[in-house]
Amino acid sequence: MTLLANVGMGMVLIFLIKPFSGRLRVLFVAACTVLAFGLIGFISAAMVGSKPDIMTMIRVGVSILAGGLISLFAYFLLSPVYERVFNLNTGLRLMELCSFDQPLLKELEAKAPGTFNHSLTVANIAERAAYAIGENPVLAKAAALFHDIGKMENPEFFTENQTDGYNPHDELIPEASVKMITRHTEAGAKLLSEQGFPKEIVSAALQHHGDSSVGYFYHKAQNITEGTLEEKGYTYLGPKPQTKINAIIMIADIAEAATRSVRPSTREELVTLVDKLVRQKMNESQFDECPITIAELTKVKEAVVNTLMGVHHERISYNLDKK
Numbered sequence: 001m002t003l004l005a006n007v008g009m010g011m012v013l014i015f016l017i018k019p020f021s022g023r024l025r026v027l028f029v030a031a032c033t034v035l036a037f038g039l040i041g042f043i044s045a046a047m048v049g050s051k052p053d054i055m056t057m058i059r060v061g062v063s064i065l066a067g068g069l070i071s072l073f074a075y076f077l078l079s080p081v082y083e084r085v086f087n088l089n090t091g092l093r094l095m096e097l098c099s100f101d102q103p104l105l106k107e108l109e110a111k112a113p114g115t116f117n118h119s120l121t122v123a124n125i126a127e128r129a130a131y132a133i134g135e136n137p138v139l140a141k142a143a144a145l146f147h148d149i150g151k152m153e154n155p156e157f158f159t160e161n162q163t164d165g166y167n168p169h170d171e172l173i174p175e176a177s178v179k180m181i182t183r184h185t186e187a188g189a190k191l192l193s194e195q196g197f198p199k200e201i202v203s204a205a206l207q208h209h210g211d212s213s214v215g216y217f218y219h220k221a222q223n224i225t226e227g228t229l230e231e232k233g234y235t236y237l238g239p240k241p242q243t244k245i246n247a248i249i250m251i252a253d254i255a256e257a258a259t260r261s262v263r264p265s266t267r268e269e270l271v272t273l274v275d276k277l278v279r280q281k282m283n284e285s286q287f288d289e290c291p292i293t294i295a296e297l298t299k300v301k302e303a304v305v306n307t308l309m310g311v312h313h314e315r316i317s318y319n320l321d322k323k
């Protein structure tokens with residue numbers, strides 16, 4: 001009976017502990033479940049036999065409580081092992097990945113501080129946008145934190161890390177520049193999968209640019225080419241985002257970068273900019289392979305604007321005086 005109760009308790013715990021539960025929620029849910037089962041054990045012991053025996057009742061109740069506590073202890077002790085073995089995304093593992101103690105994040109901060117700060121903002125946007133459309137916000141945040149990890153290979157080739165005015169692309173032909181830039185998606189995915197990151201996080205690194213054009217260098221090449229130039233060699237290698245979270249990261253990524261360079265000064269300007277960026281990606285068919293809907297894209301755009309308003313609050317006004 002005690003064994004049956006513990007198995008039942010385990011099943012209830014697995015059902016109640018959502019994939020993105022925090023440690024406190026896990027503890028709270030587990031404590032309630034253990035208490036409930038202890039109480040059930042106590043009552044059922046009372047109902048067994050014609051004469052209720054108080055000692056039997058206490059013994060059964062206590063043994064179920066003890067079994068529950070042992071199960072909970074085993075859950076915390078063994079979860080890092082089975083998360084690794086079965087590559088699972090439990091809330092605890094995802095929260096660990098979002099921690100700044102992560103060696104890979106520390107390395108990103110040291111080697112590419114601009115990319116690190118960009119990733120922090122993209123992660124905040126992605127978390128909020130995922131929440132808005134009912135996706136796992138902690139997974140979105142973790143995936144966004146590592147989406148540009150491949151830039152650590154050659155940080156100085158990316159504008160956000162160019163602080164001393166030196167731009168290595170000035171010495172390269174556009175084809176070489178495109179190769180240096182586009183390879184960060186594959187390099188990132190390779191590094192993350194070698195380090196045993198969950199496949200959803202690996203796929204975000206690989207898919208966050210889809211097969212979009214690297215417009216700036218395509219136009220640069222066009223200017224020095226006679227006749228028309230095929231866009232094919234000037235795009236990321238894809239694939240396009242296959243999940244809603246990867247589509248969110250694509251939008252958060254371009255919105256963060258564009259806000260830094262365009263510097264909108266009012267909320268209206270920011271809304272117009274985000275709208276234009278999403279429309280551009282739709283025209284490039286970047287969302288054609290993931291199940292995100294137009295209604296969800298609207299919610300994502302709203303989350304992007306609200307988060308960026310918070311990040312740049314000293315610069316972007318609500319423009320209330322115009323109303």
Ligand SMILES: [Fe+2]
Nearest residue numbers: 147148208209
């Ligand atoms: Fe990127």
Ligand SMILES: [Fe+2]
Nearest residue numbers: 118147148253
């Ligand atoms: Fe990025």
